[in-house]
Amino acid sequence: EVQLLESGGGLVQPGGSLRLSCVASGFTFSGYALSWVRQAPGKGLEWVSVISGSGGTTYYADSVKGRFTISRDNSKNTLYLEMNRLRVEDTAVYYCAKDLTQWELPHTTAFDIWGQGTMVTVSS
Amino acid sequence: EIVLTQSPAILSLSPGERATLSCRASQSVSSYLVWYQQKPGQAPRLLIYDASNRATGIPARFSGSGSGTDFTLTISSLEPEDFAVYYCQQCSSWPITFGQGTRVEIK
Numbered sequence: 629e630v631q632l633l634e635s636g637g638g639l640v641q642p643g644g645s646l647r648l649s650c651v652a653s654g655f656t657f658s659g660y661a662l663s664w665v666r667q668a669p670g671k672g673l674e675w676v677s678v679i680s681g682s683g684g685t686t687y688y689a690d691s692v693k694g695r696f697t698i699s700r701d702n703s704k705n706t707l708y709l710e711m712n713r714l715r716v717e718d719t720a721v722y723y724c725a726k727d728l729t730q731w732e733l734p735h736t737t738a739f740d741i742w743g744q745g746t747m748v749t750v751s752s
Numbered sequence: 753e754i755v756l757t758q759s760p761a762i763l764s765l766s767p768g769e770r771a772t773l774s775c776r777a778s779q780s781v782s783s784y785l786v787w788y789q790q791k792p793g794q795a796p797r798l799l800i801y802d803a804s805n806r807a808t809g810i811p812a813r814f815s816g817s818g819s820g821t822d823f824t825l826t827i828s829s830l831e832p833e834d835f836a837v838y839y840c841q842q843c844s845s846w847p848i849t850f851g852q853g854t855r856v857e858i859k
Contacts, residue, residue, distance in 0.1 A: 663848075673788075673796065673839055675848040687846045723795055728807075736843045738786040740807060742795035 630654035630741050632724050637746030644714050644750070650707040650724030650743055658682065658702040661727040661736060664709050666720035667745075676722070677709065680733045687733070692718075714750045721745040754778055754842050758851035764859040771827040773854045775840035780820045784844040787816055787825045790853075791836045799838075800825065830856070 636648040650662070664676040677688045677698040686698050697710040707724050725739035755778040765771055775785065783803040788796035798807040800816035803823060813828040827834055835858050840851040 672852050673790075673841075673850040675850070678846075678848075689847050728798070728801060734846060736848065737784075738798055738801035738807070738841070738843060739788075739796070740798045740801075742797075745795055 630726075632726060632741055632743035634722065634724055634743040634746040637722065637748045639749045639751065640714055641752050642714060642716055642750055645710070645712045646714065646748060648709040648711070648722055648724075648746060648748070650709075652705045652707070652726070655726070655741075657700075657705040659730045661731075661733055662700065662707045663725045663727070663739060664698060664707075665723045665725050665739070665742075666718075666748075667723070668717075668720040671720075674720075678733065678736070679707070681730070685733045711748070714748075716750050719748060719750045721747050753847055754781060754845060754849050756840050756842055756849055756851035758838075758840055758854045760854060761852070762855045762857060764857050765830055766859045767830050767832055769830050771825075771830055771834070771856055773825040773827075773838055773856075775818075775823040775825070775851050777821045777823075777842055781842040781844035783819050784842060785816070785818065785823045786841040786843060787814075788839045788841065789834075789836050790839065796839065801843075827856075 663678040679698045695713045723745045724743045726741040728737040728740040759774045785803045787800040790796045804816045837853045
């Protein structure tokens with residue numbers, strides 16, 4: 629079964645840091661681009677960042693550029709999101725999501741597999 | 753950044769009725785338009801990609817159409833499990849963007 633499982637969320641003070649992980653199973657991990665998508669409480673979906681299958685290409689939303697870093701370890705089937713200088717407005721459920729196809733970035737098709745999400749709360 | 757505007761915000765219908773959801777892009781996205789369904793407490797579920805292709809396991813009552821800037825998701829006959837929030841997403845250019853969602857609720 630194809631699965632993504634996030635972890636690492638929690639409560640952090642403004643200005644703090646957190647590292648999210650997403651462990652994958654059931655597919656050829658290195659063959660697919662992976663994204664982080666977040667959803668603030670009661671709000672819609674916001675794409676955060678994407679990384680290519682090889683890890684050589686990354687893109688970020690303007691709202692997190694310079695503060696968040698996406699990476700992956702293909703030997704561990706794990707995706708990461710390092711979040712620094714966190715703000716109250718970063719409070720959200722963070723999902724990792726797998727691209728439907730094995731196209732190389734910048735092409736992307738859709739997110740066919742999503743994790744269950746991990747909650748990040750930034751508050752003093 | 754491409755802005756997606758979904759309408760209506762809320763659609764109140766009864767089981768068995770037809771649902772028509774709209775998504776308009778601020779500039780052409782060709783056919784790179786995706787639809788998701790999300791239920792409370794769950795991750796989004798892929799329904800339609802490339803504007804009109806149903807994802808694996810999606811029932812035939814879900815269909816997508818459109819190209820350029822105007823797109824439609826149609827649910828031909830609503831089942832009880834279809835009452836949820838629906839989001840469109842464009843994959844034409846980065847940053848990927850989502851619409852604000854349409855809630856389909858039971859009338």
